Amino acid sequence: MAHFAAILYMQDVEKNQEYRPQHLAYLEELAKQGKVHAKGPFVDGAGGLVIYVADSLEDAKELAEKDPYVIEGARRLELHEWKMSN
Template sequence: MNRYLVLVMRNPGFDTGLVPAHRDFLAGLRAQQRVELAGGFGDASGGAYLLRAASLADARAIAERDPLHIERASTVTVHEWNAT
């Protein structure tokens, strides 16, 4: 599996009530051993997580299931990451 950096940036009018569903989503990915690291940015503009997936298309499909993306509370972008 490859690694992908998923950026989750808050949109204007961000609904903090969606955070528990987002955390549950990440917990499910951790249980599947798909998320290595996750966390919010210190300025509260969003956060990121390191996702393991077979391909960029697979990583995007997974990230698009994030409740923050589904509810359009955040903009989600996925980048293939060649970490060393």
């Protein structure tokens, strides 16, 4: 398993508020499945970050693109494999 950083840049503040409950429920379900390592908003309001746990970039992309924020255009997705170090 590898880690993937999904940077979710703010696109639409109104849609962000509207779809926040669905976004959080989606990530909570994935966290229960062990597919989310960490998540949280940027303090400056520019968006947020989700660290997915997946077998491949393609698998992580599939998870990230199913986020209601991405589907509804509230956030713009940028995805990178992340090498976690201690």
